[in-house]
């Protein structure tokens with residue numbers, strides 16, 4: 001497909017709306033001023049209906065003039081290579097951006113997502129809490145020393161870290177004012193608001209289509 005396209009579900013239940021990970025890719029495109037289209041795979045049957053595009057039956061995935069990528073982190077880094085807004089071009093700034101992007105995924109989200117899942121299953125004070133709190137504690141210290149994670153300015157690493165941290169349950173343990181200010185600062189960017197509003201509108205349109213299909 002000869003365009004940059006972000007792929008998501010045609011519909012999701014209300015709970016995850018505003019947090020579905022296509023938002024990360026939408027947000028990055030908005031920050032970078034990249035033209036993109038949004039396409040869908042059906043939510044119903046997701047376990048098997050798009051395994052050629054996303055081998056775990058999940059979304060998002062991205063297509064860009066012959067490049068096809070799953071994993072939101074891989075998609076973000078692909079977009080960052082297209083825009084200096086997302087990742088500086090100097091070797092030190094670029095390395096810092098890569099490092100903190102991976103840290104968001106592999107040091108923070110790797111514990112926040114399982115923690116959140118256990119909480120969803122009714123176990124809010126689960127065995128992962130001390131591990132997660134330790135990661136958040138160290139991040140609070142880092143954010144006390146610097147405003148942005150990499151290169152002394154906003155990068156895709158901040159976009160991703162803030163997206164991981166904006167799940168408010170995750171931050172509910174303890175008092176971390178710098179992290180709170182950081183999440184507010186990064187999600188206060190107009191590109192985030194636009195991406196979030198677009199995702200909400202997308203799934204509301206999915207509601208209307210489902211209602212129409214049910215009426216027929």
Ligand SMILES: N[C@@H](CCC(=O)N[C@@H](CS)C(=O)NCC(=O)O)C(=O)O
Pocket residue numbers: 019020021022046057058059060070071072073
């Ligand atoms: N590591 C993947 C995780 C993707 C993921 O968790 N996607 C969710 C939506 S945000 C999903 O497709 N959930 C449906 C399912 O797992 O059945 C990424 O970052 O792209």
